[in-house]
Amino acid sequence: MTETVPLRGRRRELSELDALINRARAGHSGAVVLSGEAGVGKSALLDHVATRATAHVRIERIAAFESEMELAYAGLQQLCGPLMGSAKHLPAPQREAIEASFGLREASAPSPFLVGLALLGLLTEAAGDRALLCVVDDAQWLDEASARAVAFAARRLDVEGIVIVLAMRTVGEVFAGLPQLAVQGLGHDDASELLRLAMPGGLDRRVRDQLIAEARGNPLALRELPRALSPAEIAGGFSLTSSMPLEHRIEQSLMVQLKPLPEPAHLLLLLAASDPTGDPELLWRASAVLGLGHEAFDAAKDSDALVVGTRVGFRHPLVRSAVYRAASPEDRRRVHGALADVTSMDHDPDRRAWHRASATLRPDEKVAAGLERSAVRARTRGGAAAAGAFLERAAELTPSPVDRGQRLIAAVEAKHDAGAPAAALHLLDTVRGLPLTALQEARVARLRARAGYALRRDSSGPQLLLAAAQGLEDLDPVLARDTYIEALAAAIYGGRLGDAEQVAAVSNAILEATAAEDSDSARDLILRGQALLAAKGQEAAIETLRRAQHAFLEQAPDALELHWMWFASRAAQDLWDARALRALADRQVELARADGVVTVLPIALSLLMLAQTVDGDLDAAETSCDEIDAIKDVTGHPLPQYGRLFLAAYRGKEQETERWSAQIRADAQARGEGYGLSAVNFAEAILYNGLGHFAKAVDRGSRELPYTHELSHAMRSLLELVEAAAHTGEQALAELAFEKLESVTRPVGTNWALAVLAMADAQVHEGDAAEALYRKAIERFERERIPIMVGRCCLLYGEELNRQGRHAQAREQLRRAHETLSGCGLNGFAQRAAQELRVSGETLRVRARGSAAQLTNQELNVARLAREGLTNRDIGARLFISSHTAEYHMRKVFTKLGIKRRTELRTALAELDLPAPGGGGV
Template sequence: MTETAPLRGRHRELMELGALMDRARAGHSGALIVSGEAGVGKTALLDRMAARAATDVRVERIVASESEMELAYAGLQQLCGHMMGSSGRLPAPQREAIEAAFGLRQASAPSPFLVGLALLGLLTEAAGDRTLLCIVDDAQWLDEASARAVAFAARRLDVEGIVIVLAMRTVNEVFAGLRQLVVEGVGDDDARELLRLAVPGGLDQRVRDQLIAEARGNPLALRELPWALSPAEIAGGFTLTGSIPLESRIEQSLVAQLEPLPESVRLLLLLAAADPTGDPGLLWRASAALGLGPEDFDAARNADALAVGTRVGFRHPLVRSAVYRAASPQDRRRVHAALADVTSVEHDPDRRAWHRASATLRPDEEVAADLERSAVRARTRGGAAAAGAFLERAAELTPAPVRRVQRLIAAAEAKHEAGAPAAALHLLDTARDHPLTALQEALVARLRARAGYALHRDSSGPQLLLAAAQGLEGLDPVLARDTYIEALSAAIYGGRLGDAEQVAAVSNAILEATAAEEPDAAEEPSPAEESGRARDLILRGQALLAAKGQEAAIDTLRRAQRAFLEQAPDSLELHWMWFASRAAQDLWDARGLRALADRQVELARVEGVVTVLPIALSLLMVAQTVDGELDAAEASCDEIDAIKDVTGHPLPQYGRFFLAAYRGQAGEAEPLAEQIRADAQARGEGYGLSAVNFGEAILYNGLGRFAEAVASGCRELPYTHELSHAMRTLLELVEAATHTGELALAEQAFEQLANVTRPVGTNWALAVLVMAEAQLHEGDEAQALYLDAIDRFERERIPIMVGRCRLLYGEELNRQGRHADAREQLRAAYEVLSGIGLSGFAGRAARELSASGETLRVRAHGSAAQLTDQELNVARLAREGLTNRDIGARLFISARTAEYHLRKVFMKLGIRGRAELKTALADDGRS
């Protein structure tokens, strides 16, 4: 391919782009944001990069358009147009998601992350054995759904031989964190040379110097601004003004150059600017409708303003925006009307609806209804932002006031769902001057409360949500129930850092509103009746728990748990089930916790609701830890981290912290504790403080640092009524205090523990209580209690506590001088604890064995310490039997990347295949 003249002043940028391509040819993928002001030369760099791509490089290139920003996945569909032939090789959930996103199949709204993963798969398939270069120019105009999918794929690239380059003016938050190449203006010497080439006849020195100063090294400005000067001005008789932004001045210059063209040619350029698809056939048909002919196309080409080939394009992306902005509103409506007339209602109904709306000045119900149907389709494709834009324009064009308000509320709801609560509130403000029905008033109040709380997270949120819920009673009971649970969530969110009076007020209001849900002890409902009332029961149960305490809520919460497990799953269940899982922990119900956690994760994955998945996985991790499956819990943490990496989900690293605490890894746990504690204080989240105190008590008990465990445990004594981590810390405090000789403190912790375990009466609760009580006794009495606790924990299948209980029993036997009996318990404790991975407690058992007269070497770390975090993540999932494709789906990487990391794992561990992973990883503290 013949290269054009060298780009002046761009050696650094070209070297970086070339290095990126060289790494891709060697199999290492990469993504790069090329940023800089309009006209600074980003497109020229991309042109040169594409021109230098060898025949072994496949190039896919698009230019995003401002007018496409409201069409969900419009940019992605344009990028993937030539790749969809490979979609059949994608995993079914990914293929279905991207087909739904493009409107190729009827389905529920696809998960944006499944769409992103499908894009990664398509790019990998398109690359094959070649290098793939994907270029997106003017990426700031990508619609939000497309931008998130592209950013998702860009962050997950690894060893596929793929390069994604995105050119944009400023980097928005969607692309934050990606590697960036900032393109700045060229130096004065290069600027002078560019100006000399632009004006061969020469410039007055004062004019030249002023132009260089005004252009600030912007190559397009240096090339285009002189064309707007008259001969007198070129000779020095003018004064430039910097009051107009440079981008606007460049656009004015571009428009000025087009003014000599006939009106029909300028209309053709406007038509091309209004159609972002770049479809030549569409442009020909629309131009014919406007009475434009081949001579207009020839004139546009001759003026170097338009290029028509396989796609329609402008010589610079700024020409498109300049032409469109300079046009009169009347001319814009003309070209949009022509485009609407020739756009297929069957194959592209949404773009046609948008063109029709852009061509319409006065209210028109037919056009508004068309937009509303487009909003419905946008929702099914996962485009909440697009749905909001369609509905907002539909409301503007709706003649009937009641219908207009209905669409305004729907638009505000969509904007809120899309993460734009401020925009939602602005739309609701426009509804103030319209007459509202009772239901509309209630809906506005609810949405205003939700959006306001999302923006400010202040103390007024729970009360506003409660008032909105009460306003919906009798109008929409289902929505009222949902709003009540949001109010309760907002009220109890702060825990000890929140407002106790507000929690009580919200809880009591819910109890009054749900009085009909009070369980009838004399009559046991059928499973069918129970399943239909799961959410009603959990709402009332949590309100009882917050207002009246554990004992008052037990029966209702148990019925709610049973209902959630028996009822047919639905999407609403996902957003409520975490309450049921929380209840299982508060009721010391190990089996219920396992079942609910498994179900919520399964539903979140099937539905593709990745916003819920981190919370669900956190609960699953708790269940896995209780089961002694720390490796599985670590894999859940890996998945949470992968989701957080691509979504920015704010969930703190509770899972990593607890795993480090259980494993006795103070070097990892203590910095995490400090981070979580500071975050909890900043966010007013008492739950975080409780989690840190509980985890620290576990860590320090495992390491035998009992005074520090006492300090952490004592912080939870005033908050036992919160249940959750606070009540679990009491067992740790009993253990720590008995080891430091603070028996009065141990007795106090035991009594408070009895208050939250005896009323529940489950085997898990009683096992915990008996284990605590055993530490307050000696001799035969202690022995009987320890054996009872061990038996209960074994029947509940909680090995983590079986091992700890045997450790305490062995220590007691050692104190009695019964060393032979102690060794039996301590060996069993060591085997259980080290097998699970509780290295701190296992080390404590080994030291106690040594005190009993037996030497036992603590297991050393194995060769898995050589693995990187990503290699270890892949190895863990492969050990569980997942395929490379499944591993990729869990960790949001390509199957090829999973395969690459697995090969490195085999090499580092010196093994031949997956069957050897369990043994190779078993002896390592990280596994």
């Protein structure tokens, strides 16, 4: 409803909103969250801005409703209804996802991120050559799935000419990262004037001052509270006192004004307040069920409470909530029952089921079963939170204690899957005392362990998960295996910060549980193989792990196997198998992208980044990190930034590496995950060896000596320690590190392992023996296509030849080292090679940095993906931006780099990874 009086005291808010819209007219996008208490004027601001923005701006506006919070994608469907004609222009995965979320097609649960990207695409299409103002009032009532989709799109806006304005009372977690504009109460002078306009007949001065004080500048309170005063009170004959919160005071005042209405009009207002669709035809049909006639409609409209047009609404959202809160439970059940009767079972079965449940007081299996069917539909549309709400209410209405327990457990699972472990644990408490089967008891134990670990991530997690897995072993073997893997992963990542005996306890329990089976399932093989690796070492695990890797590559994985494929990639690292690492990382990323499983992508991309680093393609690894960051930005995925840490270390960026190290070390300590400490020590050892700070590298590498049995980064740190100790003259330490390295490489026997062993062995020898070992290491690294290690071996070999005074031969190795290391982007090590070349009598030219350094982070992200051959549409999908935004950034990249073709990007971007001027670059 358009504000009928001028907006007073809102110059700041209007200025910011007008600026957003003016920027949109110029092709730029933005979003803002208006927050403030009920009645403070958010809706009036939206009305005012929408009225002023009509020229050359398309406006799409909705209001969310509290009663729709449990219906997955209800808010989004309301918003996208007028836009779905453009859905045909969306990429197929996005179109299919948003259609599935609205129940318009039969499909598996859509990725929420594809839905969010589809929303961004629809908004971009709607903007076209004009600007688009998208307004969501009362956004605090959006269902969770819709809220996440809208927040996703709002965070990804760039240059589409779109403005998203969200009005809500308090800013929830989903919208916390968006720009915010707090709407405060009016100042005293503006409040006084508004009160005068609301009560033109005049007020007693004491009453006026008290009303202004109690309203705290709230415009709705200033307009509505005086209307509830009697003539005596207006004249100052009554002291206004109330400890009631202001929102309730306003609602009470509104109801006082509505009190004279006849009972049928009250019932009709309640009916309208209970129906969030605002469909006039639906309201007419429900009124007929209740026996309400035209007189009730006329009285409700004449009260200025109800607004009837193409949609039925209220003059203010608080009128709706006041009417609903003031109604008796019996009347609420009556109107919900009427709405259920007239809501289509075919077109809106979930809203019908929810109305029917709201109309039901006593347990009713038929109603509960309807809610359960709605939960299934919500699941297929990706609404885990909605499914949890449907199932929880279904359980409340279930007569049979046995069925009630089953539905409560399903509700807990849905809430946990929706990322609400605290709510899941709370609901689990209501299961106590119900008659449960042995399988249900075991599932409850699993849910309690999973939710508890998700909340606390403490050392009790692996043991509780193990106990849950053992309890499921004879009841649900598939669920048991999945829980065993969770327990083992928790124990391994806890490492030195967890219970020292937990990895062994979990591994031995898994080996005992799987001793009698010979399954070819990828999931079963990786479970047993990882347990063998943790409990008995590499040699015992090799055959099983290689079978698991083959199964993951050859079989079509189910959802659980796709989720756990990263464990096979980790095994490839621990077995020094570069080929398997590349193949598994590529496959998991490919499958996760194809299926839209964005929850799996960050860790899969992290392993792909490692494989790309092994391949010496740090540019591609950087692109993978960009994609991980894009996913983290929209999902809040907690995966630490290991990729950025190692890239900075390999590139010789000291300050950046140390910044990431401090962050990851603190996070690892807080989470109780020793894996993070190992990653930091390994990365810093690489950094300091590259920069020639060998004493620091000795310190970092030595920290991993006690943890070689953990394999992974601790094992790989040994090679760095050998190099650092050899350069600082600590021969005994170098030999100790070599012995430990030998124990975890020789049993494996791969080219990668034997090359690493030869490289380390060469550094504890000298003369002819060292030369032969370096040649052997280089030949094996070449055979495995690991150029970064070829370059590092050539560097060490050249240093050895320089020490022997054989400078001409040294230059041959050092030139190759410098060329290889520079080409891969290992700038610290390349700098060492350049310095060693100077020792041998040769000087290299310094390459200057150019205009690529002026690119913004987003321009860099887009440019790197374009360098890899992706189209603008592909880039948009990877970075969760619109293709329009990707195209815009590419134009900026071309201008800044002074290039005309994408084929020129690789050369133009190469300079970005050089050390800064003055940093000793080559």
